[in-house]
Amino acid sequence: MSSPHVFPVETKFARIASPGQPFRFGCGAELDELVLAYETHGTLNEERSNAILVFHALSGSHHASGICEEIPGLAGRWTAECHHGWWTPFIGPGRALDTDRFFIICANYLGGCYGSSGPTSLNPATGRQYGPDFPNVGTGDVVRSQALLLDHLGIEKLHAVVGASIGGLLTLNFATMFPERVRLVVSIASGLRTTVLTRLTVFEQVIAIENDPHFRGGYYYGGPAPEYGLALARMISHKTFVHLDSIERRARGELVQSGDQLAWYRVGHNVESYMLHQGKKFVKRFDANTYLRICDMWLRFDPLEDAGVQYSHELFSISRRAGHHWLVFSIDSDYCFYPEEQAELVKQLEQAGVPAMHITVHSEKGHDSFLLEPELYTPHLAYSLRRGVECGDAWESDDAVP
Amino acid sequence: MSSPHVFPVETKFARIASPGQPFRFGCGAELDELVLAYETHGTLNEERSNAILVFHALSGSHHASGICEEIPGLAGRWTAECHHGWWTPFIGPGRALDTDRFFIICANYLGGCYGSSGPTSLNPATGRQYGPDFPNVGTGDVVRSQALLLDHLGIEKLHAVVGASIGGLLTLNFATMFPERVRLVVSIASGLRTTVLTRLTVFEQVIAIENDPHFRGGYYYGGPAPEYGLALARMISHKTFVHLDSIERRARGELVQSGDQLAWYRVGHNVESYMLHQGKKFVKRFDANTYLRICDMWLRFDPLEDAGVQYSHELFSISRRAGHHWLVFSIDSDYCFYPEEQAELVKQLEQAGVPAMHITVHSEKGHDSFLLEPELYTPHLAYSLRRGVECGDAWESDDAVP
Numbered sequence: 026m027s028s029p030h031v032f033p034v035e036t037k038f039a040r041i042a043s044p045g046q047p048f049r050f051g052c053g054a055e056l057d058e059l060v061l062a063y064e065t066h067g068t069l070n071e072e073r074s075n076a077i078l079v080f081h082a083l084s085g086s087h088h089a090s091g092i093c094e095e096i097p098g099l100a101g102r103w104t105a106e107c108h109h110g111w112w113t114p115f116i117g118p119g120r121a122l123d124t125d126r127f128f129i130i131c132a133n134y135l136g137g138c139y140g141s142s143g144p145t146s147l148n149p150a151t152g153r154q155y156g157p158d159f160p161n162v163g164t165g166d167v168v169r170s171q172a173l174l175l176d177h178l179g180i181e182k183l184h185a186v187v188g189a190s191i192g193g194l195l196t197l198n199f200a201t202m203f204p205e206r207v208r209l210v211v212s213i214a215s216g217l218r219t220t221v222l223t224r225l226t227v228f229e230q231v232i233a234i235e236n237d238p239h240f241r242g243g244y245y246y247g248g249p250a251p252e253y254g255l256a257l258a259r260m261i262s263h264k265t266f267v268h269l270d271s272i273e274r275r276a277r278g279e280l281v282q283s284g285d286q287l288a289w290y291r292v293g294h295n296v297e298s299y300m301l302h303q304g305k306k307f308v309k310r311f312d313a314n315t316y317l318r319i320c321d322m323w324l325r326f327d328p329l330e331d332a333g334v335q336y337s338h339e340l341f342s343i344s345r346r347a348g349h350h351w352l353v354f355s356i357d358s359d360y361c362f363y364p365e366e367q368a369e370l371v372k373q374l375e376q377a378g379v380p381a382m383h384i385t386v387h388s389e390k391g392h393d394s395f396l397l398e399p400e401l402y403t404p405h406l407a408y409s410l411r412r413g414v415e416c417g418d419a420w421e422s423d424d425a426v427p
Numbered sequence: 428m429s430s431p432h433v434f435p436v437e438t439k440f441a442r443i444a445s446p447g448q449p450f451r452f453g454c455g456a457e458l459d460e461l462v463l464a465y466e467t468h469g470t471l472n473e474e475r476s477n478a479i480l481v482f483h484a485l486s487g488s489h490h491a492s493g494i495c496e497e498i499p500g501l502a503g504r505w506t507a508e509c510h511h512g513w514w515t516p517f518i519g520p521g522r523a524l525d526t527d528r529f530f531i532i533c534a535n536y537l538g539g540c541y542g543s544s545g546p547t548s549l550n551p552a553t554g555r556q557y558g559p560d561f562p563n564v565g566t567g568d569v570v571r572s573q574a575l576l577l578d579h580l581g582i583e584k585l586h587a588v589v590g591a592s593i594g595g596l597l598t599l600n601f602a603t604m605f606p607e608r609v610r611l612v613v614s615i616a617s618g619l620r621t622t623v624l625t626r627l628t629v630f631e632q633v634i635a636i637e638n639d640p641h642f643r644g645g646y647y648y649g650g651p652a653p654e655y656g657l658a659l660a661r662m663i664s665h666k667t668f669v670h671l672d673s674i675e676r677r678a679r680g681e682l683v684q685s686g687d688q689l690a691w692y693r694v695g696h697n698v699e700s701y702m703l704h705q706g707k708k709f710v711k712r713f714d715a716n717t718y719l720r721i722c723d724m725w726l727r728f729d730p731l732e733d734a735g736v737q738y739s740h741e742l743f744s745i746s747r748r749a750g751h752h753w754l755v756f757s758i759d760s761d762y763c764f765y766p767e768e769q770a771e772l773v774k775q776l777e778q779a780g781v782p783a784m785h786i787t788v789h790s791e792k793g794h795d796s797f798l799l800e801p802e803l804y805t806p807h808l809a810y811s812l813r814r815g816v817e818c819g820d821a822w823e824s825d826d827a828v829p
Binding site (some may be wrong): 157221222224225226230231232233235236237238241242243253254256260261264269270272273287288289290291293294296298300301314317320321322325363399 | 468520534559623624626627630631633634635637638639642643644645654656658659662663666671675689690691692695696698699702703716718722723726727
């Protein structure tokens, strides 16, 4: 891999609603002051045809590559841990998402806590932070808000849309809500629905937060935050992101913290200290109301409804008619989105006649592999992204493979 | 199977400590007023050689078979759900644990909330319930307290000790702490240590309870109980007990309860309603301080320390020297105690030269199979239990198999 992408990056902001043009949420609410925080890498070509939109995962941000030391207005929440872009080894000159060729865009989700409008934003009607009064955000809202960002940037059609984990669910939404606006769809370690197991673990996280003594229905700004509740939510999800062997290995260096005295239980093992430490570290950089919104959008994920169709086969026919190509990655040790989920996605794509490439990488890191092991993804990502450019609209033909 | 065991059963109580003979906990604390609640089925023979001790699982009780409509002093906590013995299809005339041949004993764990001394008991020093001041209970304490119960019943040596889930961990403790007091060890859907995954899910449950606004460090008696925290703990564990397909199937009949309005999130799926309902139902019949104690003993499970040895092979050598036979069951769909865990237990038994039979049952019910499908366990349980009786001390020889 090339050396780290160390240059500073700036967060940009785009208004995606105004008093004359309010944004209408799927839940029916309308707001006319909405902003998305986003970041771009590389240069948009003259034809405006080389843009790639990247969706981040649950706790990520628009800061995908390079170093960003501050975001106006975020102060304490933008901890040192956030300064390095979460996909830096994937985005840069000569990398999988090659900034010498492509113009990469990544935006913080609507409802987020890293600069996009969300529960931590000021409600102009009250002069206080929205908190629970910010409208419910669905994955369809996230995708529509980012389509407005593309309008703002003057990009009619994306070269590709790329997402891992929940970001992968959003690529499915994008492809089927705005089929004419994208060519290649890349879904990494993701799926096509919210499985029962995911529903259970995400619902547990909702209750963990809402039952925190400081949550107060979401009106906790100005007082203590629901820290243990959010930490517990993070612990519940962390165990699905990281392979258990890795947790055990990482925990070996962890001392059993005598300061981790809970109300009655005394932490007795380094694995417990490690997990609690992960949870507490996360709390510093994330907002519980935003976390709940992302849980909510995950639990209510419904790409059929968002695309206005009734059956799965109709969903993927949209992709076929638009001439999409799909690239789907599985991680063999993933137990956040199990390999079976990607297999089902690919099966449905194939049944609908959509060209789809399905690559399974072997990793001992579990779901997190997509953040940590660029070498497992780069060749196929680079190949599929370049192939699209070189073939242009004749991409459908396999003869055109370089 | 024979018809349900419908006759009424009574809870008995045994004092296992007195001012002259205090019980010393592993943590160093001493109490001189301790009671175990227990139940017996069948008749102890003249030689006092036909007794079987059954350990219950996490949320179980001493009420293993038949109908028990009340337990003195428990009132509301002894809900209708508790009235049927949790192992009724396994214990009775002609059943796996045949009450025509054997004398079955099951005791509520020390620290429990179904009649044995625990956090809900009155502290004679204060006249109030112990709450968090009841000493920490280890699995070694549970086993030593039940050995005292055997003394109380005049039973020197058990025919067998039987336990599933956490109860299986206790059989390992019993066999290696009191090797001369048992012949056959039956461990069902259990293991030999607390795995990383178990540690994570049990630790999550601890935090779920301790972070409840009503927990107040465990001093919640007289006020509202930490209900949502305990319900969340139950939900976290329930998903490891019941196969996901079963959860999905059972949830189909569940309406999305509009009454399940949490602080912000609106329950949106019958699987969520179902799980919340399971959690809330559990809260009515269980005490959070007892739940924490059982989590604590699970997290600190250390059979080597309890047996006073340093290495695993020494542990199982104890079993070999005592002439134990082991019968180990795995459930192929279990993801509370994974089949790999029983395989490791059996491997270690074999390496130590302990005769062990390992049976894997196929079930679609997950861990809970051991409660629900007696036909999968009965033939081997009945065979191993009878074989022991018929062979007496010559049991070691395979020639003696009937």
